[in-house]
Amino acid sequence: MDSVNLKISYAPFVRSKDSVESVMYNVALALAPATAMSVYLFGMPALIVNLVCIVSCIAFEWMMDAIRKKESNCLDGSALVTGLLLALNVPSNLPVWMLVVGSFVAIAAGKHVFGGLGHNVFNPALVARVFLLISFPAAMTSWPIPFSVDMETAASPLGIIKTDGLAALGDFTLMGGLFGTMNGSLGETSTIALLLGAAWLFYKRYITITIPLTMIGSVFIFTGIFYLLDPGTYASPLFHMVTGGLMLGAFFMATDMVTSPLSVRGQIIFGLGCGLLTAIIRLWGGYPEGVSFAILIMNGFVPLLDRWDLTDRKALNQKKAETK
């Protein structure tokens, strides 16, 4: 028995099977329906966009780890998720070099300047999307038409009502929005595919309903009020539900663990802020779509929201200690 070299470690001696890898790969799995749908709708170019984003994100992750002299975890799935999300946020005809630049911005400026996974304030994929949108506005807003063979492009439904007004929308149907047969970036189009993936995340309990519900709900109510006031100028709230990046943003990007508040109270404020900003930008902003800006702006408030809970908790404990 003395031959057994007893190992000493800390309790507990059983651990759950969950790991950073399992969380990330499950998110990637949840994105699979939307990614598959994008390839179905936009064909080969969409596949190329996905592959380029994934490969370059993982490569830049490895490179940044090497530069920072950290042990590389480039295959832990987080770079994969960033790549997938970035791909879903761009049009399928974006030049490859822009995709690579975007991936670099996501990983380097979105994540590693803050200290890597877990420390980033802003959602990396959204940082890259907004960077691309501001730097290459033309390329980022000419959307290929689904099933089009010769890469014919057109504006997105949100873009049409922004520039030409509601009447110019033409034969847009809600069913088209649900299934994704409309112009848009890879992942903005099919609401059904996104909801399918979100259901998986709920089932695995990686996300809770608070943020998506408050965000989508506030967009619905806010745009609904203006639709009731003037249905001739403002689109119906249902139109806002199925167009643009609302579903992608609400279920997959606003819920990002690292960049969303921890407490329910914080999450409600965060979700409401995301929703209201989205609606305001959509109705009156310079850009047709506001989801990415809204989430990025609210990301900036997360440390503040978390600190608020912290000070409350400390005040409560102090009060208890005094009454004792």
Added chain:
Amino acid sequence: MKTFTIGGIHPPENKLTEDKAIEVMPVPAELCISLNQHLGKPAKPLVKMGAEVKKGQLIGAADGFISANVHASTSGKVKAVKPAPHPGGQYAMSIFITPDGNDEWLEGCNTAPIDWKALSKEEIISRIKDAGIVGMGGAGFPTNVKLSPPPGKNIDHIILNGAECEPFLTADHRLMLESSEEVIAGLEIISSLFDGKAKASIGIESNKPDAIDALRKLGQAKGIDVVPLKTKYPQGAEKQLINAVTGRTIEPGELPFDKGCLVQNIGTAVAIYEAVCKNKPLIERVVTVSGMEITERKNILARVGTTFNDIVSYCGNMTAQANQVISGGPMMGKAVFSFDAPVTKTTSGLLFINNKGLEKSKERTCIRCGKCVDVCPQGLGPWLLANVAQLRDFDEIQLLGLANCTECGSCTFVCPSKRELVHWIKYAKALVNNRQKRKTA
């Protein structure tokens, strides 16, 4: 079905020994009886090398208010009084006894059962104190102290803790089945100390339906309420059990008696019965020997002082993969550093495992998933406590509720980044305690 309201986890139950009847383990060749088997000051040794002792003889006297007596668990000769490995991870003064093989009781000990109703409250408490009974669930708090709440505290609910929420452990489960009458009698004795006015309940998790049935049958006639509880860890923690059974919440800084509750372990109830009715001191306990890396998994009735060496050979040896031994359950137990450490009054289990899966798990940075916050039964933010502990900001960490942590380990269990959250919290607690001691000294 009832359960506690905040947090909780459900680790794999692995109750591999639930059908194994309790086996009485024979007297080993040598006993190592620790004088530090309880919370508080270690007992003072009363015997010297060479002394002859009888089974049940007092060999260590309680030193102070929070301390407990220690008795010889067989008859024989004192071989030495010296420090020996302790399952808690340190060395502790221990009395080594070489058994004479007669296993002869001290006169007046282990008599035929008397009717406890003939005894006064003071007599009952003094018998419990003399028998060296401590909380057998793990904490080892002297039972006589717990049964004498300060004046003005009205106890109106007595709860026996049959939750046994730790994976693997089945010692209490077997006791509830095989010594049902003693369990009930022990609870009745405790009730009588509060004039029988307090409601008496036994909280048992639903994964032990046979125990629920057995105790319900016996308890019904006596007004004892058996409460089935939804299986969830850490239901056996005092605060969580009170919350599950009564719905009351023990606020930070409060003790159970502040909310009129008193909780006792199943093993302790049996020990109370034996001490009060049979004048039998606490010299043996049921230990679950389990884990994936031992050939014969058993529930054994082991004498206090039986070394882990003896238990391993009694249970058919370990497999070649065994490289870690845990005293207690896998959630809150401690890794044993020596096979020479003995069974104490609080050793509920001895688990033999291979820690390969644990070794692999390297700490990663927090990804703020919030799981630790969801599962914390005390409503704390474990990730933050661990962060602040790592920064060694001990003023801040106390404001964050450090003292409320019950060290159940649920946070560490769920953490996908495999952070040693509860370890950092324990570390901060130890340093904060030391600092306070220095301040008062």
